[in-house]
Amino acid sequence: PFGLRLCPSFPSVACSWRSRICRDMAASIAPTLDQAFWSVMPLLSPSAMRELGLASPVFRSMVRPASERLARITELERDLMGLPFEYTFGLKAMGLESLRSVWKTLSPMQPLRRRELVAQDAGVAPTEKDLWRFSSGEDLQSIVNAGQLAASHAKRGNRPSLLLAAVLHRADEEASSNGAVASASVGLEWIDGPAADPLQIAIRLILGADGHASIDLEVISGAWSPWAEEWALRDGTLDARVAVAVPTPQDGVGLVFRDFAQADGADGQGGRCESSGATAIANALSGAGPEGLRAVVCIGGLRWCKDPPAWVPPELERIVRLRAE
Numbered sequence: 568p569f570g571l572r573l574c575p576s577f578p579s580v581a582c583s584w585r586s587r588i589c590r591d592m593a594a595s596i597a598p599t600l601d602q603a604f605w606s607v608m609p610l611l612s613p614s615a616m617r618e619l620g621l622a623s624p625v626f627r628s629m630v631r632p633a634s635e636r637l638a639r640i641t642e643l644e645r646d647l648m649g650l651p652f653e654y655t656f657g658l659k660a661m662g663l664e665s666l667r668s669v670w671k672t673l674s675p676m677q678p679l680r681r682r683e684l685v686a687q688d689a690g691v692a693p694t695e696k697d698l699w700r701f702s703s704g705e706d707l708q709s710i711v712n713a714g715q716l717a718a719s720h721a722k723r724g725n726r727p728s729l730l731l732a733a734v735l736h737r738a739d740e741e742a743s744s745n746g747a748v749a750s751a752s753v754g755l756e757w758i759d760g761p762a763a764d765p766l767q768i769a770i771r772l773i774l775g776a777d778g779h780a781s782i783d784l785e786v787i788s789g790a791w792s793p794w795a796e797e798w799a800l801r802d803g804t805l806d807a808r809v810a811v812a813v814p815t816p817q818d819g820v821g822l823v824f825r826d827f828a829q830a831d832g833a834d835g836q837g838g839r840c841e842s843s844g845a846t847a848i849a850n851a852l853s854g855a856g857p858e859g860l861r862a863v864v865c866i867g868g869l870r871w872c873k874d875p876p877a878w879v880p881p882e883l884e885r886i887v888r889l890r891a892e
Contacts, residue, residue, distance in 0.1 A: 636663055640659050640666060641659070643658075643667065643669075644658045647666070647669065650676075651698075652698070652699045652700070653700040654700075654701050655701065655702050656702060668711055669707055669708075669711055672711045673710075677729075677730070677731055677882075678699070678732045678733075679732065679733040679753040679754060680753060680754065680755070681697065681751065699861060709820070713814050713861075714730065714812070716810075716812045716820050717810040717812035717865035718810075720824045720867075721808050721824070721867035721868075727886050728867045728886060729865070730863070732861075733861070734753070734859040736750065737853060738771070745775075745776065746775070747773055747774060748849040749771060749772065749774070750774075752783075754768055760878040764789060765788075765789070766879065766883070768786050770809075770811070772811060772848070774846075774849035774852070778845050779842065780845040781840045782809055782840060784805065785797050785801075786799075786876065788876035788878070796876070798872070798873065798876070800838070806870040807827070807838070807866060807868065807869050808866070808868045809867065810864070811824075811864050812863045813861070815844060815847045815860075821844030821851075822844065823840060823842045827868065827870065848860075868887075869888065871887070
């Protein structure tokens with residue numbers, strides 16, 4: 568009926584024609600399938616992937632890189648589960664590029680602990696650790712954004728920095744004054760040096776009612792012992808480049824940043840704090856429940872403005888600068 572003259576070779580010609588059409592169709596829809604394939608790849612079993620790869624050269628060309636990609640996603644998921652954080656959702660759903668960004672941000676972080684009085688008439692020390700718990704990819708991405716923001720302000724090129732994970736709680740009313748909101752001090756302690764010289768680093772935010780903010784950073788040698796000695800921004804015995812980034816519920820990521828005092832030889836009182844979203848941070852801190860408010864701290868450099876401590880751990884030693892820079 569179509570004017571075709573049948574011949575003995577017609578079946579093979581028809582099969583060849585049909586195969587060519589199938590190949591052309593597969594090639595034309597491959598870009599669309601390629602995008603969808605990465606979404607369904609984590610849901611496929613190994614046997615399903617093998618069968619899919621045998622079905623078409625086009626699919627087979629996608630299966631191998633997809634398998635390698637899934638293996639890397641699985642590896643990153645395992646590595647992230649080994650960090651001192653908790654996830655209540657499936658990490659694989661974030662995809663490879665997002666997980667790489669998460670790993671780059673979270674892996675160098677050290678958790679800060681609440682500092683509390685350790686004994687009557689004694690000093691304070693880091694005690695209880697607040698757990699970071701992530702409930703969604705968006706929740707996790709907010710911390711990645713905060714980490715990147717803090718590092719972009721505090722780091723200088725490829726110079727080492729110290730990245731810290733904090734949970735901020737509002738300090739008691741006595742610690743706040745003139746309408747300011749202060750966070751309770753959190754810190755990190757190194758006890759692997761000389762027995763008489765454990766070293767602590769502690770930080771808190773002070774958020775003024777006028778929208779200004781400041782960072783109270785101190786280093787304590789000797790911990791809570793009677794011979795303890797401190798270096799602090801507030802009295803000019805310490806200088807630092809430090810940034811604190813805080814994801815807030817409605818306003819993105821707030822930032823408080825302090826740079827070194829500019830003049831060489833000047834004390835730490837010359838450093839100025841800059842902030843964006845300080846009021847949003849203060850409101851979020853005031854309204855935070857027992858779970859507190861997560862923050863990322865990046866210390867890009869320290870400078871002693873009096874004789875240095877007798878012992879400094881390697882993590883701090885590598886960010887000590889001899890002069891403001």
